Amino acid sequence: MNKKLIVIMFNELDFKLLEKYCSILPGKFKNFEALFRLPTRQTGNHYVKNNEIEPWIVWPSFFNGKSYKKHKIFRLNEFFLSKYKNISEILESQNIKVGSIGAMNIPNRLVNPDYFISDMWITTKPDKNHLIHSIQKALTQGVKNNESLKLSLSSIFYILVGLLISLRVRNIFTxxxxxxxxxxxxxxxxxxxxxxxxxxxxYLFNKNKTNFSTVFFNAGAHIQHHKYNNSIIYKKYRDTNSKDYFLKILKVYDKILGDYIHNKSFEFIVLNGLMQKQESKGVHYYRLNDPDIFFDLLGIDSSEIHLRMSKDMTLHFDSTRKVKVALSALRSVKINNENVFGDFAVFKNKIYLSITFNKEIKNKNKVKINNLNLEALSLFNLIAIKNGSHISSGTAYFSQRFSLLLPKRKIIITEFFNLIIKFFKM
Structure with a gap:
């Protein structure tokens, strides 16, 4: 098998905004300028509800070719709910060499991948290679402790080993x-x-001579959510005292693109899966200050509390009776007569839920818990005011040869599955 294809996933990245930067700074980001000259298509999703426009729902649709209504994966780590095989599994069964780094909410069910580093927020089978597995564990600790920057000595060691084996002289300064x-x-x-x-x-793609590989980048999505209004393009809402991070994104991602779009030894797809739109007022995201104390006040007898990305969590119970009691208690929690928790799902005596209250909590706001009226700000911690929210449309760019397979219309995200399978049959 001589065919090679790389899927480069810039999660939620606003390509339209970056194109405006390139137009006012011509020649500064040459790889992005080259990207914007390539064949392109708008992409879309099957979703109609806002809470279904999430990357951990969209990317499984890309990989398994099924809409949310079919694959049923609603949250991170819920990939076990889907019975469908993903692209890498299909290709591997056809003796095509595959690899993956960071694909969101995609488990490792491969038999013998060239390399597999999972999404840092899910739990799945580790790569068979001890070094790759150790680098994965180290990166996961780093991502989950990004605020505090706390890393074990073991994590520091393996991150440095990963850096040294893949380092190229021209990347040292960056x-x-x-x-x-x-x-x-x-x-x-x-x-x-x-x-x-x-x-x-x-490094791994070239070392292993992999045929199909995916690589996932999330910094752009993270920065957009928090710093959209700092862009010099959005002067109406701009905080002149804050840094414009989009120039930083462009500088780093332009270097990343340079490794791929001028290389004729493989084909590629560059896409964002979904996009963000600017929210001028900002959407508030909260977490519980102390989940154990909070759920004790509610009278919830949970055997385990698992905090996940952002505002999501999972409560574990040892009986269905306790699940029913907990659901009733959780639904009773309100601030200003609005529900605090939502997006409930129950599976095997576990409650999956999110803090869905997204408005500013002020000093005078109270939370009624049983017979107590408590200060809301003593229980909930503001983790972010996001000024970028999800929209279901996206953009994809293609190398010239792969573009021959494309329809002349918008591509639904589930259609990439068959397009990629078709590419390897050409």
């Missing part, structure tokens, strides 16, 4: 520059991680 900035800036830390992931992917 790593050093991003590393220094990362000490005090969590958004630059996210960009450093994406740059690290790319170098590791580029």
């Amino acid at each position: 790593f050093m520059s991003l590393g220094i900035q990362s000490i005090k800036d969590r958004y630059i830390r996210a960009l450093w991680l994406d740059y690290y992931i790319n170098n590791l992917h580029y």
